[in-house]
Amino acid sequence: MTAATLERGLTALKEHIDAPVAAFFSSCVHCGLCAEACLFYTETGDPKYAPIRKLEPLRRQWRREYTLVGRLGALLGLIKPLTDDELAEWAHLIYDSCTMCGRCTLVCPVGNDLTYMIRKLREGMAASGHARKGLVEAAKKTIKLGSPMGVQLPALNAQIRRVEAEVGLPIPVDVAGVDYMVILSSMEVIQFPEIIGALARIFDRAGVTWTIPSSGFEATNVGIQIGSRDIAEEIVRRVVEAAEKLRVKYVISPECGHAYVALRWEGPNLLGRPYRFEVIHLMELLAKLRAEGRLPLAGKHDQRVTFHDPCQIIRRGGIDQEPRDLLNEITEDFAEMPDAGIWNWCCGGGGGVSAVDEAEHLRTKVFSRKMCQLDEVHPEQLVTACANCRNIIEEGLEAYNKDIEVIGLTELVAEYLAPDETAPAEGGDGS
Amino acid sequence: MTSDPAMDLLMWARGPGFQIATVVLLFGIVLRIVEILALGRARDLAPPKASPAQSGLRTVFSRFLPRHGMAMRSPVIHIGGYLFHAGFFIVLLFFGPHIQLFEEGFGIGWPGLPSPLIEAVTVISMVALVAVLIARVRDPVRKLLSTFEDYAVWVVTFLPFLTGFMAVNKLGLPYTWMMALHVLSVELLMVVLPFTKLTHAVTFLFARYYNGWVNGRKGAAT
Numbered sequence: 001m002t003a004a005t006l007e008r009g010l011t012a013l014k015e016h017i018d019a020p021v022a023a024f025f026s027s028c029v030h031c032g033l034c035a036e037a038c039l040f041y042t043e044t045g046d047p048k049y050a051p052i053r054k055l056e057p058l059r060r061q062w063r064r065e066y067t068l069v070g071r072l073g074a075l076l077g078l079i080k081p082l083t084d085d086e087l088a089e090w091a092h093l094i095y096d097s098c099t100m101c102g103r104c105t106l107v108c109p110v111g112n113d114l115t116y117m118i119r120k121l122r123e124g125m126a127a128s129g130h131a132r133k134g135l136v137e138a139a140k141k142t143i144k145l146g147s148p149m150g151v152q153l154p155a156l157n158a159q160i161r162r163v164e165a166e167v168g169l170p171i172p173v174d175v176a177g178v179d180y181m182v183i184l185s186s187m188e189v190i191q192f193p194e195i196i197g198a199l200a201r202i203f204d205r206a207g208v209t210w211t212i213p214s215s216g217f218e219a220t221n222v223g224i225q226i227g228s229r230d231i232a233e234e235i236v237r238r239v240v241e242a243a244e245k246l247r248v249k250y251v252i253s254p255e256c257g258h259a260y261v262a263l264r265w266e267g268p269n270l271l272g273r274p275y276r277f278e279v280i281h282l283m284e285l286l287a288k289l290r291a292e293g294r295l296p297l298a299g300k301h302d303q304r305v306t307f308h309d310p311c312q313i314i315r316r317g318g319i320d321q322e323p324r325d326l327l328n329e330i331t332e333d334f335a336e337m338p339d340a341g342i343w344n345w346c347c348g349g350g351g352g353v354s355a356v357d358e359a360e361h362l363r364t365k366v367f368s369r370k371m372c373q374l375d376e377v378h379p380e381q382l383v384t385a386c387a388n389c390r391n392i393i394e395e396g397l398e399a400y401n402k403d404i405e406v407i408g409l410t411e412l413v414a415e416y417l418a419p420d421e422t423a424p425a426e427g428g429d430g431s
Numbered sequence: 432m433t434s435d436p437a438m439d440l441l442m443w444a445r446g447p448g449f450q451i452a453t454v455v456l457l458f459g460i461v462l463r464i465v466e467i468l469a470l471g472r473a474r475d476l477a478p479p480k481a482s483p484a485q486s487g488l489r490t491v492f493s494r495f496l497p498r499h500g501m502a503m504r505s506p507v508i509h510i511g512g513y514l515f516h517a518g519f520f521i522v523l524l525f526f527g528p529h530i531q532l533f534e535e536g537f538g539i540g541w542p543g544l545p546s547p548l549i550e551a552v553t554v555i556s557m558v559a560l561v562a563v564l565i566a567r568v569r570d571p572v573r574k575l576l577s578t579f580e581d582y583a584v585w586v587v588t589f590l591p592f593l594t595g596f597m598a599v600n601k602l603g604l605p606y607t608w609m610m611a612l613h614v615l616s617v618e619l620l621m622v623v624l625p626f627t628k629l630t631h632a633v634t635f636l637f638a639r640y641y642n643g644w645v646n647g648r649k650g651a652a653t
Binding site: 018022053109 | 462463466467468469470471472473475476477478480481490491494498499500501504505508512567570571572573574575576577578581626628630631634635637638639640641642643645646649650651652653
């Protein structure tokens with residue numbers, strides 16, 4: 001990263017303002033409805049968290065640079081340029097109290113995509129040196145070590161060997177020419193390695209050829225969260241290089257919200273070219289295998305479960321029905337929370353907020369929204385499809401003294417795979 | 432030639448005044464649209480899951496309806512907002528004398544609504560505007576977001592209703608004065624529209640389309 005300066009930040013803002021941004025700011029009537037959609041406002045009642053207000057620095061820059069009235073105002077000294085102090089003050093609003101969950105985008109009556117603009121505003125914040133320290137550290141670690149949590153190949157290998165012993169199936173690494181490449185988030189490797197075993201069992205049963213790459217296995221992309229095109233591009237490039245070297249047909253975006261956005265939606269634009277493979281989200285793949293009859297399921301989970309839609313997968317990713325179909329198939333008692341689906345509330349830790357120390361207190365406070373949702377259905381278990389959501393929800397439940405188990409959907413699916421009747425019996429021919 | 436300042440003002444307002452206002456309105460709207468389109472946007476290289484343009488167009492219309500749970504959370508803004516917007520277009524387009532102006536200007540007319548109905552709509556619109564103003568001042572979010580422009584624009588939007596109502600009902604100033612003020616208040620609205628948040632009257636089409644485009648191509652609900 002080159003040294004961050006105010007000038008670089010303002011230039012970055014200028015570069016990221018496009019026709020949609022201009023249309024959005026031109027149309028805002030200050031109706032305040034975006035606040036009603038934002039858990040940072042609903043749970044605190046503090047008007048400063050109104051989403052459109054978080055965008056004030058970007059609006060100022062747009063007005064000053066790209067409107068006739070604003071340019072005249074600037075010329076007459078009536079519209080002042082942004083200062084370092086102002087950006088520093090706004091860091092709390094832009095990084096600590098926005099998970100880029102996209103709910104405000106969905107309610108705006110004039111149709112403003114506020115989330116789209118926060119993503120751009122963060123580019124200016126990072127370039128001017130006002131990104132949060134936690135994210136800057138995570139970015140540095142990712143560039144240097146390959147992962148925001150410092151997870152390197154030896155750690156992954158250790159987990160792979162452990163999982164192999166546990167499930168009795170080989171975990172292919174660096175196998176070229178297979179159909180699918182699996183990438184993981186550090187959170188999964190460290191905190192939830194059972195996902196690797198679940199994938200091995202599902203793919204074995206479905207006859208899917210797959211591999212994990214020894215480099216470029218990190219799915220999370222802190223560049224997207226901090227707001228740095230360069231970092232985001234570098235992280236995506238590692239995955240793309242691995243996939244193209246191994247000549248896979250698909251890369252599976254794992255149970256991680258923003259990793260999907262980074263790889264599936266932003267990646268080709270960051271690299272400036274389409275991929276030579278397809279990106280498929282794990283939920284999409286499971287649904288596809290199920291539809292093809294390659295994922296035989298048996299038995300029903302008898303615990304009362306609910307499903308938490310990760311924001312980046314549902315609202316910013318368009319994956320809605322797939323997890324529900326799977327859950328309906330394998331559970332007896334699946335209860336939807338109020339506002340489930342596209343209107344689900346964020347866990348409070350997305351968009352990089354979970355990596356920001358300054359946000360920790362606020363994040364726990366706004367988890368009260370999830371508690372309200374849970375109190376309507378009283379599940380024994382909460383199922384989700386994002387390791388970060390999972391971690392944040394576990395922490396939140398602990399802070400609120402609530403005894404609900406949090407599990408990943410893929411693991412639950414793996415538990416209900418139908419026994420393979422064609423498989424050789426234990427201690428069979430041994431070939 | 433008699434000198435009647437009220438008539439002179441009305442004639443100016445209906446003549447040169449209206450022409451100036453129309454030119455400013457049209458120039459301003461074109462300027463604002465150019466300001467948006469000139470910025471352009473990058474081609475999206477990620478393969479779409481659904482038609483972006485279709486989603487964009489759908490979103491232009493779908494956002495006319497209240498969004499999930501929002502009407503309950505901000506009832507005054509919703510009810511007041513709908514009533515005012517509907518009232519504005521009903522009075523503008525279906526009041527007999529207004530239709531006559533359109534007929535003079537464009538050569539096409541259409542049937543109007545009975546005057547008592549138009550008057551009722553006018554009163555409802557004004558009440559709705561007062562309600563949303565109160566909701567603006569009392570709600571901490573809207574209060575914080577509001578600048579001088581929000582209040583100035585409110586006045587500019589309210590005046591044509593008020594002056595029109597007063598002129599028709601022979602209230603306040605003599606009729607000719609009142610009519611002149613009414614026409615001038617409309618012209619003020621026309622002149623400020625492109626340079627304030629009132630420009631949303633046109634740019635909301637772009638905003639909604641872009642929103643639908645960006646998110647719809649991901650297959651996400653908009």
